[in-house]
Amino acid sequence: xxxxxxxxxxxxxxxxxxxxxxxxxxxxxxxxxxxxxxxxxxxxxxxxxxxxxxxxxxxxxxxxxxxxxxxxxxxxxxxxxxxxxxxxxxxxxxxxxxxxxxxxxxxxxxxxxxxxxxxxxxxxxxxxxxxxxxxxxxxxxxxxxxxxxxxxxxxxxxxxxxxxxxxxxxxxxxxxxxxxxxxxxxxxxxxxxxxxxxxxxxxxxxxxxxxxxxxxxxxxxxxxxxxxxxxxxxxxxxxxxxxxxxxxx
Amino acid sequence: xxxxxxxxxxxxxxxxxxxxxxxxxxxxxxxxxxxxxxxxxxxxxxxxxxxxxxxxxxxxxxxxxxxxxxxxxxxxxxxxxxxxxxxxxxxxxxxxxxxxxxxxxxxxxxxxxxxxxxxxxxxxxxxxxxxxxxxxxxxxxxxxxxxxxxxxxxxxxxxxxxxxxxxxxxxxxxxxxxxxxxxxxxxxxxxxxxxxxxxxxxxxxxxxxxxxxxxxxxxxxxxxxxxxxxxxxxxxxxxxxxxxxxxxx
DNA sequence: TGAAAATGATTGTTTTTGATTGATATTGAC
DNA sequence: GTCAATATCAATCAAAAACAATCATTTTCA
Numbered sequence: 001x002x003x004x005x006x007x008x009x010x011x012x013x014x015x016x017x018x019x020x021x022x023x024x025x026x027x028x029x030x031x032x033x034x035x036x037x038x039x040x041x042x043x044x045x046x047x048x049x050x051x052x053x054x055x056x057x058x059x060x061x062x063x064x065x066x067x068x069x070x071x072x073x074x075x076x077x078x079x080x081x082x083x084x085x086x087x088x089x090x091x092x093x094x095x096x097x098x099x100x101x102x103x104x105x106x107x108x109x110x111x112x113x114x115x116x117x118x119x120x121x122x123x124x125x126x127x128x129x130x131x132x133x134x135x136x137x138x139x140x141x142x143x144x145x146x147x148x149x150x151x152x153x154x155x156x157x158x159x160x161x162x163x164x165x166x167x168x169x170x171x172x173x174x175x176x177x178x179x180x181x182x183x184x185x186x187x188x189x190x191x192x193x194x195x196x197x198x199x200x201x202x203x204x205x206x207x208x209x210x211x212x213x214x215x216x217x218x219x220x221x222x223x224x225x226x227x228x229x230x231x232x233x234x235x236x237x238x239x240x241x242x243x244x245x246x247x248x249x
Numbered sequence: 250x251x252x253x254x255x256x257x258x259x260x261x262x263x264x265x266x267x268x269x270x271x272x273x274x275x276x277x278x279x280x281x282x283x284x285x286x287x288x289x290x291x292x293x294x295x296x297x298x299x300x301x302x303x304x305x306x307x308x309x310x311x312x313x314x315x316x317x318x319x320x321x322x323x324x325x326x327x328x329x330x331x332x333x334x335x336x337x338x339x340x341x342x343x344x345x346x347x348x349x350x351x352x353x354x355x356x357x358x359x360x361x362x363x364x365x366x367x368x369x370x371x372x373x374x375x376x377x378x379x380x381x382x383x384x385x386x387x388x389x390x391x392x393x394x395x396x397x398x399x400x401x402x403x404x405x406x407x408x409x410x411x412x413x414x415x416x417x418x419x420x421x422x423x424x425x426x427x428x429x430x431x432x433x434x435x436x437x438x439x440x441x442x443x444x445x446x447x448x449x450x451x452x453x454x455x456x457x458x459x460x461x462x463x464x465x466x467x468x469x470x471x472x473x474x475x476x477x478x479x480x481x482x483x484x485x486x487x488x489x490x491x492x493x494x495x496x497x498x
Numbered sequence: 499t500g501a502a503a504a505t506g507a508t509t510g511t512t513t514t515t516g517a518t519t520g521a522t523a524t525t526g527a528c
Numbered sequence: 529g530t531c532a533a534t535a536t537c538a539a540t541c542a543a544a545a546a547c548a549a550t551c552a553t554t555t556t557c558a
Contacts (some may be wrong), residue, residue, distance in 0.1 A: 001303045007267065032516050046333065047362050053536060058363040091358065130394050138399050140389020140407045145379050150387050156408065158389045281506050302514070303546060
């Protein structure tokens with residue numbers, strides 16, 4: 001058991017319990033207390049933990065684990081069906097916007113071999129597409145670690161410099177009354193993407209249709225088409241308003 | 250059993266268990282410990298594993314799909330020493346630029362708990378810092394998948410909108426004649442970062458000092474200080490030109 | 499066969515670890 | 529608050545393990 005391995009274990013334990021104790025460490029790792037102390041001191045001098053009497057604590061107790069790709073996707077089959085249809089709308093040569101919705105993210109797997117340019121503010125999308133045929137542009141600005149995406153005024157400004165042929169976006173909710181978001185930042189980005197593309201698709205599974213969350217940020221006419229797995233009943237009224245509905249079933 | 254075959258086995262075992270032990274390796278492959286050591290050293294210098302006392306570990310225990318990490322693993326001790334010094338130069342409240350050099354990347358681990366703002370064009374840096382105390386800004390523009398970073402004219406424009414207190418940059422080579430890069434894009438980004446920060450540190454290990462690659466893109470006075478593990482001989486002439494040298498040994 | 503490369507043995511050096519000792523910090527009783 | 533008891537710490541030293549360097553031996557390949 002060398003230092004590197006111990007360092008790993010100590011940081012693991014620290015992450016799990018928020019604190020470690022020298023005696024427990026020494027016992028658990030089969031090392032002397034003095035070595036445990038040395039380890040903690042070194043880690044502390046690198047700023048990786050906070051040394052206390054008899055042990056150590058996490059420096060930043062609020063740090064979240066590194067869950068990069070959102071695997072907690074709800075009903076992935078429906079979303080994949082939506083994305084298959086969406087991918088069918090994309091031609092080689094297209095310049096497309098993709099935002100940071102969880103459904104939009106699943107579109108990546110279907111467009112890896114297309115000769116297109118993707119402009120996005122979503123870190124997972126960037127990661128997914130970075131080594132394939134598509135050419136990537138990244139929206140710059142403040143990074144929101146909660147949503148793993150870039151937002152803010154600089155981002156909006158940046159988006160406005162581009163013009164896309166198609167945009168594929170998500171929302172938190174949509175009803176005949178308009179589009180709904182959870183945060184103002186999200187709303188601003190969505191609006192800007194839509195305003196700078198020739199044709200805007202909304203990707204949303206059935207659970208989003210009819211949902212009105214706290215911020216109504218745009219009229220329905222911001223977007224041109226909805227790609228969804230929802231059926232007839234839920235979609236009543238949308239087509240009357242000139243919306244194109246692409247049903248995936 | 251030749252080296253190639255052993256190399257394969259070692260990497261296999263490393264992948265399976267995350268670490269290898271010299272004694273076990275020697276016994277398992279029917280070679281002397283000294284040969285095992287030699288093998289591990291060679292693999293380490295190729296960046297394929299991380300050498301430890303008595304064995305070796307996987308380069309990065311967290312699965313990272315891209316080989317960027319590998320470059321970062323070439324003589325990691327020297328680079329880590331450089332980064333420790335660099336981290337020591339950073340104060341809470343600083344706004345810092347970080348570019349896409351492999352040494353610069355290793356700085357991440359030492360600044361995770363600092364209360365600073367990091368502005369970067371490097372995807373690995375973003376990935377590494379996305380869930381910690383630092384606040385992140387991403388430079389937008391064209392994405393270069395080779396270097397896993399953003400570059401191009403839009404990126405330069407974007408950088409110019411920010412002003413940092415300190416910049417931590419890498420280069421391909423540096424001599425008393427100036428700074429050298431491999432590509433014009435890289436050179437442009439480096440220059441822009443340096444021009445928009447109050448104080449610019451160059452992080453470079455000994456192999457970069459004195460090296461002159463094909464594109465000389467700036468005079469020495471673009472940067473303020475060099476942090477390096479190189480010793481006296483190689484550094485002759487730099488201090489005469491007003492350069493601050495922070496030696497890590 | 500002979501030169502070059504790879505391997506192994508030997509040597510002394512460096513790194514890592516643990517033990518000891520005296521100093522310092524923490525705790526609880528007063 | 530003071531004091532003593534206890535725990536933790538830093539510093540120094542010694543032992544063990546791992547290491548690098550050198551040289552001899554074996555293997556490889558032309």
